[in-house]
Amino acid sequence: FSEPTLTRESVEAVIDLAKKFKKEKGRIPVFMEVCGSHTMALAKTGIKTRLKDYVHLIAGPGCPVCVTDQKSIDAMIQLSEESNTILCTFGDMMRVPGSKFTLMKAKTDGKDIRVVYSPLDSVKIAEENPDKEVIFLGIGFETTIPILALAVREATRKELKNYSIWMTTKLVEPVLRVLLSSGDVKLDGFLLPGQVSIVIGKQSYRYLAEEFDISGVITGFEPVQLLSGIYKLLHLQLEKKVKIINDYTYVVRDEGNAAAQCLMEEYLEADDEAWRGMGTIPKSGLVLKEQYAQYDAKKKFNILVGEPRVTKCRCGEIVRGLITPEECVLFNKGCTPTHPIGPCMVSTEGTCAAHYQFMREV
């Protein structure tokens, strides 16, 4: 899927169809890639740059680090100040600025904050430190959420009393509904996330076609896969058809992953969730059910945080596809990967990081 000749031919095929689209409609097509990994792959492979005069590819809200509300980081920093806590989180979250500073700064100030690769690692840390409260910052979309449920199952099985998760998870459907209903961005189709779709399946996107009259193609991350997804979106447009296509059939099934879905249903339920730059979206996250409240850090600890500090960072608009990173006055000036002001520059899936590394004019 990254063979150079096939990639070149795929690029030419996409450009041919995009030219037909422009001839017919008098404008270039606009597609949104929902997933942060797609944003990074499209930038890294040069596809975004190569297609920029033919297809407008907008980054969407699918980077979990980027959409995590700043209040959660402020709350974690507060929790880290308690003497008997160990905080665990994914690496990217360490460098996201909170209102005062980052978790990384808190760690260098001596707080016990540990980077883990899986929530299950944090369960092990709780088991090894029975005299400490271990709290995991549970961010992520449907790809990660089943593993959070698995962590709670493990903690229950081990009868841990010192383990909890600060749940701040996100669901794809509610945020896409908000984006489409707002009418802020006019789209001709979606490149749908490969990994999330493994869990939720193709059928979970039917509302896009049926209610919003918009197509989507589930696609992988290699150049030919990405180009195939764009090609199919263009083809649907020219054929005047609206469909959801699974172009990642090697791993995505119509019905998704039943085991992961069961795990989520057993431990979690939908609740309102705060998104960076978008406010609170009803039923857009999953939280622990009441019977697992002892593992819910928000209930276990009485943490109150004030309103986040206002900065010039425009990540809130970036994740909604309203602006490009270059439109932020801080891009490549005050804000760079070594000195990030916002999460979109911190995250390995962030749009600002993607533009800085692979699309910046030097």
Ligand code: SF4
């Ligand atoms: Fe925020 Fe930096 Fe991106 Fe601007 S360039 S939107 S400050 S992350």
